[in-house]
Amino acid sequence: MTEPLKRPRRKDxxxxxxxxxxxxxxxxxxxxxxxxxxxxxxxxxxxxDDCSTVFYPPRDACPTCLSERLPxxxxxxxxxxxxETTIRxxxxxxxxxxxxxxxxxxxxDAGPVILSHIHGDVLEGQRVRLDLKLDKGGAPVMIxxxxxxxxxxxxxxxxxxxxxxxxxxxxxxxxxxxxxxxxMARAFSDAGCNIVFVGxxxxxxxxxxxxxxxxxxxxxxxxxxxxxxxSVTEQAEQNGGRIDIVVNTAEHIRAGGIMQRHGxxxxxxxxxxxxxxxxxxxxxxxxAMRGRGADGVxxxxxxxxxxxxxxxxxxxxxxxxxxxxxxSLSAAQCLRAELRSGGVRVMNVFFGPxxxxxxxxxxxxxxxxxxxxxxxVQALQRGLEDVFxxxxxxxxxxxxxxxxxxxERELAG
Amino acid sequence: xxxxxxxxxxxxAQRVASGAIKVVDLTQTLTQExxxxxxxxxxxxxxxxxxxxxxxxxxxxxxxxWNNFSVSEHAGTHFDAPIHWISGKDLPNNAVDTIxxxxxxxxxxxxxxxxxxxxxxxxxxxVPFLEAWEKKHxxxxxxxxxxxxxxxxxxxxxxxxxxxxxxxxxxGPVPEAVKWLVEERDVHGFGTETIGTxxxxxxxxxxPFPAHFYMHGKGRFGLQCLTNLDQLPPKxxxxxxxxxxxxxxxxxxLRVLALVEAx
Ligand SMILES: [Zn+2]
Numbered sequence: 234m235t236e237p238l239k240r241p242r243r244k245d246x247x248x249x250x251x252x253x254x255x256x257x258x259x260x261x262x263x264x265x266x267x268x269x270x271x272x273x274x275x276x277x278x279x280x281x282d283d284c285s286t287v288f289y290p291p292r293d294a295c296p297t298c299l300s301e302r303l304p305x306x307x308x309x310x311x312x313x314x315x316x317e318t319t320i321r322x323x324x325x326x327x328x329x330x331x332x333x334x335x336x337x338x339x340x341x342d343a344g345p346v347i348l349s350h351i352h353g354d355v356l357e358g359q360r361v362r363l364d365l366k367l368d369k370g371g372a373p374v375m376i377x378x379x380x381x382x383x384x385x386x387x388x389x390x391x392x393x394x395x396x397x398x399x400x401x402x403x404x405x406x407x408x409x410x411x412x413x414x415x416x417m418a419r420a421f422s423d424a425g426c427n428i429v430f431v432g433x434x435x436x437x438x439x440x441x442x443x444x445x446x447x448x449x450x451x452x453x454x455x456x457x458x459x460x461x462x463x464s465v466t467e468q469a470e471q472n473g474g475r476i477d478i479v480v481n482t483a484e485h486i487r488a489g490g491i492m493q494r495h496g497x498x499x500x501x502x503x504x505x506x507x508x509x510x511x512x513x514x515x516x517x518x519x520x521a522m523r524g525r526g527a528d529g530v531x532x533x534x535x536x537x538x539x540x541x542x543x544x545x546x547x548x549x550x551x552x553x554x555x556x557x558x559x560x561s562l563s564a565a566q567c568l569r570a571e572l573r574s575g576g577v578r579v580m581n582v583f584f585g586p587x588x589x590x591x592x593x594x595x596x597x598x599x600x601x602x603x604x605x606x607x608x609x610v611q612a613l614q615r616g617l618e619d620v621f622x623x624x625x626x627x628x629x630x631x632x633x634x635x636x637x638x639x640x641e642r643e644l645a646g
Numbered sequence: 647x648x649x650x651x652x653x654x655x656x657x658x659a660q661r662v663a664s665g666a667i668k669v670v671d672l673t674q675t676l677t678q679e680x681x682x683x684x685x686x687x688x689x690x691x692x693x694x695x696x697x698x699x700x701x702x703x704x705x706x707x708x709x710x711x712w713n714n715f716s717v718s719e720h721a722g723t724h725f726d727a728p729i730h731w732i733s734g735k736d737l738p739n740n741a742v743d744t745i746x747x748x749x750x751x752x753x754x755x756x757x758x759x760x761x762x763x764x765x766x767x768x769x770x771x772x773v774p775f776l777e778a779w780e781k782k783h784x785x786x787x788x789x790x791x792x793x794x795x796x797x798x799x800x801x802x803x804x805x806x807x808x809x810x811x812x813x814x815x816x817x818g819p820v821p822e823a824v825k826w827l828v829e830e831r832d833v834h835g836f837g838t839e840t841i842g843t844x845x846x847x848x849x850x851x852x853x854p855f856p857a858h859f860y861m862h863g864k865g866r867f868g869l870q871c872l873t874n875l876d877q878l879p880p881k882x883x884x885x886x887x888x889x890x891x892x893x894x895x896x897x898x899x900l901r902v903l904a905l906v907e908a909x
Contacts, residue, residue, distance in 0.1 A: 437681050437803035439810070461678045462698055498690050 235353055238388040240401055240427070241530040253526030253576045254327040255370030264291040266305040267373035271365040272618035277305040278345065289345045310363045312341035314377055317357045327369070330527075334391070339363055339377050349375030350391055354383040366395035366616055369526070369576035371569075387614060396616035397535035397578055400425035402477035405468075407432045407459055407514065410440045412589050413539065414482040416602035417609065421480070422449050424610045427531065430472060432457025434464070459483040459510030460502075469517035477525070479518055480537040480609065483510050486591035490552035503557035511538065511564045519568065523575030535578045535613055538565040539605070542583040542626040545633055548644050569618075580618055582609055585625025598624045658905075665908060670883070672872045672902040673723040674799065680871075681807040682721045683841050684814075692718035695899075719897040725889040726843065726858070726868030730896040733863030740865065742895040749867070750888035752834045753790045754904065755783070756878045759817065760797040767808055769796070769817035770845060773826045783880040788832035791869070791885050794819070798839040799873035808846055818845025821856035828864045835867030837885075839875060843868040869902060878904055 244250075260268065263279075270277035280287050281295040282302035288295070295303060317337035323329050335351040339361055347363060355361050360380040368374045376392060387398050404421045408414045409431035421429050429452045433440075436456060446452060455472065458464040459481070485506040487499055494500060515536075522533035543551065544558035562581065569579035586592040588599040600623040608622040621630050632640040661667040674680060682694045695717040701707025720726070728734030729741045739745055757779050763769045771794060776786070786792060796817045798806060808815040818840065819827075827833045836843050836857050843857035853859045861868055869887055884905045889898035 435679075435681070437807045437809065438684060439804075458678070461696060463678055496690075498693075502691070502693075 235383060235385040235389045237385040238393075238401060238530060244529075250525060251330075251527040251529070253369070253523070253532075253574070254330065255574070255576050256327045256368050256372065256374075257325055258368070258370055258372030260372060261291065261293075263293055263303075264373075266291060267365060268367070268371070270305055271367045271373040273620070274612070274615050274617045275307055276310040276363065276365050278308050278343070279303045280306040280308065287341070287344045289347050308341070308343045310341070311380075312339045312343075312347075312361060312363060314338070314351070314355055314357055314359055314361050315340050315346065317351055331394075337377055339375075347375055349377050350395075351377045352379060352386070352392055353389045354379045354386060367578070367618060368395055371573055371578070371618070393530075397478065397580070397613040398424075399478060399610060399613055401427050402531045402534065403428040403430065403475050404478040404480060405430040405432065405455075405457075405472070405476045405518070407457060407479065407481045407510075408483040409433050409446055409454065411482060411484055412442070412602040413484065413587065413605060415442045415446050416606040417480055417482055418446060418449050418452050420603075420606035420610045421478075422451050424614070426451060426478075428453055428475075430455050430476065432459075432468065434458035434460070459513055460505045462513050465513040465517045469521065473518050473521045474525075476518060476522070477531050477533045478535045478537065478613065479514060479522070480539070481511060481514060482539060483507070484539070485557065486551070486554055486587075486589075488551055488554070488591075490549045491556070494553055500553050500557070503553060504560060507557040508560040508564055511561055511568070515564070515568050515571070519572060522577050523572050526576035533575065533577050535580055536568060536572060537580045537582060537609060537613070538562070539609075540565070540581055540583050542585055542621065542629045543644075545583070545629060546637065546640050546644060549646070578616070578618060580609075580612060580620060582612065582620040582622060583626045583630070584622040585629070600626075662905070668906045668908045670874050670877045670904040670906055672869075672874050672885075672904055673900075674871050674873050676715075676717065676722045676899060679803065680722055681803050681841060682718070684807070684809065692720045694718075695721050717899055719892065719895055719899075722899045723869075723871040723873070723902055724897050724899045725887055725902075726862065726870070726897045727889070727895065728862040728865045728867070729894070730868070731855075731858045731862035733859050734865060737865045740862075741892075742889040742898055743891045743893055745867075745889075747888065749834070751884065751886055753787070753881075754793050754837075754878065754883045754885045755786045755790055756793045756795050756875055756880050756883065758795045758880070760795055760876070763796040763798065763817040767815040767817065768845075768847065771817070771819040771823050773823050776823060776826065779880075786827070786831045786833060789834050791834050791837055792827055792831075793837040793869070793872065793875055793878070793885075794839070795875040795878075796839050797876060799871075799875070807841065812847075813849070814841070814846030816840040816846035818843070818848055819857055820845070821851050821853060821860070824856045824860040828860050828866060833866065835869065836861050837869030837872055839870075839872050841871060843870050868897075872902060874904075878906060882907060 278287050281300050283300040284298040286297040315338045320334045321332050337351045340346050355377050361377040364376050364378050399421050404426050406414050406417045418429050418431050457468045483506050485503045525533035540562050541558040543555035544562035547555040584600045586595040586599045588601045612620040621627050676695045682692050698714045700712045702711045727742045728737050734740050844855045848855045886903040889900045
C-alpha cells in the first residue's frame with residue numbers, strides 16, 4: 234500500500250534547495266510517436282498495418298514483416314509483470330539521486346514485453362496496467378500500475394515524479410474575476426492544494442461571485458493584473474518562491490474578425506492579456522519555478538495555459554480572438570522549452586466555446602467553467618501536456634490532423 | 647544702484663519663488679492602480695496607465711533609466727476638450743492642440759460640498775446650492791473655473807469609484823446646474839475630484855452626462871480626478887492646466903497647478 238503523502242513541513246531555511254535534473258533521453262523522430270501519445274494521455278504503440286504486430290520500442294521497420302507502415306495506435310494496456318529488479322546505482326545523475334528505483338518487465342496481452350518503471354503497489358507476477366507518461370524531462374516513459382486503483386496510489390514517489398498532482402502544492406490562479414477563474418479556484422481547493430492564490434485586478438471594481446470566491450477553503454486573494462508588468466513583478470516578489478503551479482485564467486474574449494473590427498484598440502487588449510500577459514507571468518514566475526523543480530513533495534511542477542482550440546486554426550467568427558490565442562500558444566511552446574530544464578511542465582489545455590457570457594449566442598456544445606476546471610485538475614494529476622476538453626476541441630483536433638486545409642475552409646463557413 | 651521694480655509678471659515669479667504665492671498641486675500621481683472610467687465591457691475602453699521599463703542601468707542601457715508609458719487621453723488627472731463630446735464636435739479650436747493656450751490659465755471658484763457628499767455619495771449639485779454658495783462667497787465670474795470639492799480624492803479606490811450593481815455612485819451636477827453655469831455664468835469649465843465631471847448616475851439624467859453635454863457643447867472644458875481642492879480658497883486661486891498637445895486630441899492627462907496667495 235502506498236504510504237499517503239504527508240503535508241510537507243516548512244523548509245529548513247539553512248538547507249540548499251535541490252537542483253532540478255531530468256533523465257537523459259535520446260529519441261528518434263519515430264519515437265516521438267510515444268511523446269505525442271504520452272502528452273495527451275493515450276496508451277499507443279506502433280502497430281503494423283500489414284501484419285498487425287504490436288511492438289516496442291519504436292522502430293522504422295516491422296520486426297515481423299519489415300513493413301514501413303507502422304502507425305501508433307491505441308492498444309490494450311493490460312499485462313503481467315514478469316520480472317522486476319531494483320536499480321541501486323546509476324550513472325545518470327537524475328537516477329543517482331532517486332535510487333533505489335524499481336524497474337520491471339511487463340508482458341502486454343497485446344504482445345510486446347516492455348521494460349518500465351514500477352508503481353510501489355505492484356509485485357512480480359501480478360496483473361498490471363502499463364501507463365505511458367512523460368518524465369521530468371518531457372520524454373515518454375512507461376510505468377506499470379496496479380491492475381486496479383489502490384489507496385493513495387497517486388502519492389507513490391515514482392508516479393508523482395511523472396505527474397503534476399496539485400495535492401499539497403500551492404497554485405496561483407491568475408484571474409479570479411471570471412467564472413473560469415472561480416471554478417478553477419474551487420477545483421484546486423478540492424484537489425488538496427495547500428494554498429490557492431487567486432489574482433484579482435482592479436480590486437476597486439466589484440465582480441460577480443466575489444463573496445463565494447472568498448469563502449472557498451485555502452483561497453487567498455492577491456492583487457494581480459497580467460496587463461501590468463509592475464503588478465506581476467510585485468506578486469512574484471511576494472509569492473513567486475512558493476508557487477508550484479500557475480494556471481493562467483486571464484482571458485479576453487470578443488467576437489468579430491479582423492476586417493470589421495474598426496481599429497486595433499480591442500486587438501491590443503487581446504494581445505496584452507493573452508500574449509504579453511503570458512510573457513509577463515513567464516518572466517516573473519518562470520525562473521523561480523524552474524529553480525524549484527526538484528524542491529521536495531511540493532516542488533514547482535506545472536504552468537497551465539488555457540487556450541481556445543482556435544489557437545490551432547482561426548475561427549473567423551471570433552477571428553481576432555483566435556489570432557491572440559495563437560500568439561499565446563506559440564509563446565507557451567517557447568515557455569515549455571524554457572521550463573523543461575527545471576522539470577516544470579507546460580500544460581496547454583484547449584477548448585471550444587465556453588458556457589460563459591462572451592459566447593452567449595454561440596450554440597452548444599459548450600464547455601462549462603466547472604468542466605474545464607475539472608479537466609485541468611485531472612490532467613495535472615495524470616501529468617499531461619496537451620489536453621483537449623469537450624466535443625468541439627476534440628473535433629477540431631481530429632479534423633486538423635486529417636486535413637488542415639479542409640478545416641480552414643470549414644471554419645470560414 | 648537703484649533696482650528696477652519688477653513687472654507684474656516677474657513680480658509674480660518672485661512671489662512664487664519666495665513662497666508668498668503658494669503652488670498647490672491638484673494632480674493625482676499617474677499609477678497603474680488608479681481607477682479609470684468603466685463602460686459596459688462591449689464598448690471600447692479607456693486604457694489605464696501602464697509603464698514598461700526601457701532600461702534601468704542594466705544590459706538594456708547601462709547608465710540610464712527610462713520608461714515607455716501608455717495611457718488613454720482620459721485616465722488619471724485629465725483635461726476634457728470640447729471635441730470629447732458629440733455636442734462639441736463641430737466647434738472651432740475644440741481639440742487640445744488647437745485650444746487657445748490663454749485658456750489654460752484661469753481663476754477658480756471652489757464649491758465645497760464635501761460635507762454633503764460625505765453623507766450622500768449621490769449628492770447632486772443644484773442651482774439653489776450654487777446660488778447659496780454665491781451669496782456667501784460672491785458671484786461666479788465669466789471665464790472662471792468651477793471646481794467641485796467633494797473630498798472624493800481622499801477615499802479608498804473602491805469607495806472612490808463607487809461601483810455598485812447599478813453603476814457608479816459619486817457626486818455630481820444635475821443638468822439644470824450645468825446649463826445655468828454655462829448660460830447664466832458663462833464659466834470657463836467644470837472640474838471635479840471624481841473619475842468624471844458628471845454624476846456617477848449621470849447617464850440616467852436628461853440629457854445624459856450633462857456636464858459633458860452642456861460644457862463641451864459650448865466649448866467649455868473639463869478637469870477630473872483632481873486632488874487637494876481642500877487647500878484652495880473658495881475664490882482667488884488661479885489654475886494652470888495645459889494638456890499635452892496631442893494632434894486632434896480629445897483630452898489628456900496633465901499636471902494641474904493652482905496658485906494661491908499664501909495666508
Ligand atoms: Zn508487420
